[in-house]
Amino acid sequence: MREKLGILVCVLVFVSWSSCVVGRFVVEKNSLKVTSPNPLKGVYECAIGNFGVPQYGGTLVGTVVYPQANQKACKNFEDFSVSFKSKPGGLPTFLLADRGDCFFTLKAWNAQNGGAAAILVADDKFEPLITMDNPEEENADADYLQKITIPSALISKSLGDSIRKALSDKDMVNIKLDWTEALPHPDERVEYELWTNSNDECGPKCDSQIEFAKSFKGAAQILERKGYTQFTPHYITWYCPEAFLVSKQCKSQCINHGRYCAPDPEQDFSRGYDGKDVVIQNLRQACFFKVANESGKPWLWWDYVTDFGIRCPMKEKKYNEECANKVIESLGVDLKNIQSCVGDPGADKENPVLKAEQDAQIGKGSRGDVTILPTLVINQRQYRGKLDKGAVLKAICSGFQETTEPAICLSEDVETNECLENNGGCWQDKTANITACQDTFRGRVCECPIVQGVKFVGDGYTHCQASGPLRCEINNGGCWKQTQNGKTYSACVDDHTKGCNCPPGFKGDGVNSCEDINECKEKVACQCSDCKCKNTWGSYDCSCNGGSIYMQEHDTCISATVESSVRLSMGGIFFIILCLAAVGVCAYAVYKYRIRRYMDSEIRAIMAQYMPLDNQGEIPTHVSHGNI
Template structure:
């Protein structure tokens, strides 16, 4: 009789073709910045544990320990103690491959204070993905937070030689191009499992669902992401379809299988129960997505894990139905989507899931659970809320990241140090530094509707209407004796110009023009000139009895002005009187003419005029002659 190990044989048989040459190693860049002889850009493979800094960089000094160089035991030194060489720059530990699990090496380095682990390959070969062990050594898995990468044997040997010579070896780990970021929306997939009794990996993925649910729903509801859940299934080789093992692990006559949760085909839940619940979760997403609410999948998976756990014997169709109804989803549509698990035919939903497992382009086959795929590139690292959010945020086109990507958990804060090297106006607290997920951008801002223009690094100037309200449009302004004068004008959209009475560039300075010295004003006979800030004052020799006329640059007597003024007023008065009398006369004449014409017309109707009477008599004589 075949034992529990038979399940693994079935899985291997089913996946042999897919595993051959389709596993793609996710890589990022490692740049050696010192010593001079090693400067350059190299490739490294991202470990499948820890927290890679997707979208960011990490710069540190390389330390090669004198003992325990494979990192299989706890280090008796603190790598933090060596940071005095570089101020706040952390240390990366260089560790040789072999003798123990990768996760053990990373854990020992982390507890000793290392900021990252560089594992040197033991032979010349294409880089592989450092994975976490399936059965042993997993006690460190959930606690590893530092990133780990595998570097080539050649690069590792060169770094070790330089470190042993006492040279300062500096390395920059760069994850900014690890994930594609083509547009303003991120597509990501989460390959998971409804099984909650598969050990640390199941615990990790359920903890992730619980912690990331709210963030995922916000991203989805606002249209920033397009999320799709997936479930891995295997098929049973045709020769074993009728076996007890295949029947307990598969549905639809061996077409869709999952491992038995307890690896025991005689008790508890079987693999076919897992496949059936996986199918339920896919259909929940499909129906929710068809109704425009794909984010309800997160609520269903979260609630199902709490209300229907295997250990309480509630991992059933009935319990799943209660969860579906509580979320207001159409259970009839979901049941129709699930179909008949006993039918000897393909299930279109699970067939599509198996097709989606096959890698294409730069993405390899999905062979392990859980797996996250962001913009068609597999995510490597711990399923941690902050780490996954960083990976998703790095999938947005530069400067288009949503606000959630600039939360305290993921933002780089490069603008907080020396303003990121960008332009800054301290007086008005206006800066060109804008913090994005990938780092700062020096871009002239828009403040209170006013756009600043410039290179963003050395200068930014307010432009357009309203620019004078902010930093005075970058123009000169000064106040003296309670009077403020500015070279910025709201009438001009750009530029600075010293106002009348001043000269200069209008930006840094405007100097008062001394009109008196320049003899451009107050040149009349007997006039005296006194320069003022931005203008001048001219006084006449006659004192208070004289009045200076600025436009004519002349002095006249105030008495003459007074007499001239009264004469002018009398002229206006009599002119108005004559105009009124004339208008009245015209009015009376026209009224009388109109009345005369009306009276004559009325009289003509009742008292014929002489001319009319003579004409009538002549007409009468003419008619008599005819008779």
């Protein structure tokens, strides 16, 4: 069997990694739904291939074709004069191929060239699903590997047998591949990490990593700067068993006395750079991110790795500390902090950063062990597919909760705006230019909107109504409103529980119309015998015959003379009241004056008995000269 399974052989030349013994590699899956024929209807699991472009966050519907020749898809289908291109108006074609005889990637490449929209590889034995991966390193230089764009999936032997049986019975097999739940999307922020390597001499795989960093840098920095994502880079290292610490291989590939090792870049110990050079540069990149992140600028990591790849390549013998330091200084990051973080590679002790990296390789929760380079992990799920800007951006965008995606996820290059056609089948108020259709990465959502702080409520499909305070400010709350002769009437009330009610003087549903009530015709006003009624828009006017005056409170007419006499009598009464008030004021003043004079005379009389007053003569003093 020549296909490569999705598990990295845990051998570094002769150095084994003990955690591989207990490692847990997770096969990432998506949903496969058979919609016809009836006996096959149901939902099945399929394993996402580690190449091509899975449609994360989306779906793909097609009809299955099983070729009469070249059933393992190891040869070019043009040699058999076979085409799988769908005809106009027809469903895309999913090629069903048998496992065996050639690489999974070659099967996918031949299916793509034949016009298939996706390839389903049926397993040849009953076993748990595996991850289809790229070929081994010695075959990884095939130029077609980075050109595969169709999604691929491995299905079980039993499902493959059932599909073949249905097709042989002339039944049409329709399948829906669904990646909408392939990645979790719990909230408004996506957390993702990239397990990568600073090595640039490992062939096409290293080249693709460097190109990905260059192309994805702009999108990654936009997402990170605005807080939409939280990105963390990681680096895989191994350790050297104690029995081989003194060997030439361990000394050339490891630092910190065999604790952290990487493969030799050229797989040749006698020339070029050693594995320990790669480990040190990996550590420097990890420390750069740590320091940049602590300074609040984690996105500078993308600048560093791309600039280092351009300015310090192995091919030009510039892959060293001196060149790295120049790049660091050009980006304004504290070099001393990075050097302190890197520490002494020759010390016989653990490096905290690399120790944390080794611990992080072990899978936790839904994420399995990281054993393949490169590996992208999004919301704790390992991404499957090629490392391509568009494909990765789609995967990251599928990690956002619906309606919270940033604008970059809703661009034409990433997804189609379904609200542009027939408003997505959602409610719409064309007059106020308000719609319940919200474009999301996974498709449109019919959800009543919030406009200028006013929340609309309803099912989002047939009805949305403004509610709460200020609801009448938005399209008058969806209620009737009209202006005539300078007067405006509205059926909207701020309290949404009252809905739309026609104002007094009108009748109707309050939404589509309110008709003026003719109070005169319906005899609801001006009922007195002498009254004359004239209807107005929204109200009425009453008048009386013979110069009489209409009293609205009593709905009656009174003569003008009666009104005048009433006015005169009222004036007389007012005059009498005024006079009485004046007499009362004067009497009170006289009373106060008399009381005051009486009190003054009494006080003067009392005081006169004890002391002379200014207006009295001197009272003679009597002195006794007699004996005591």
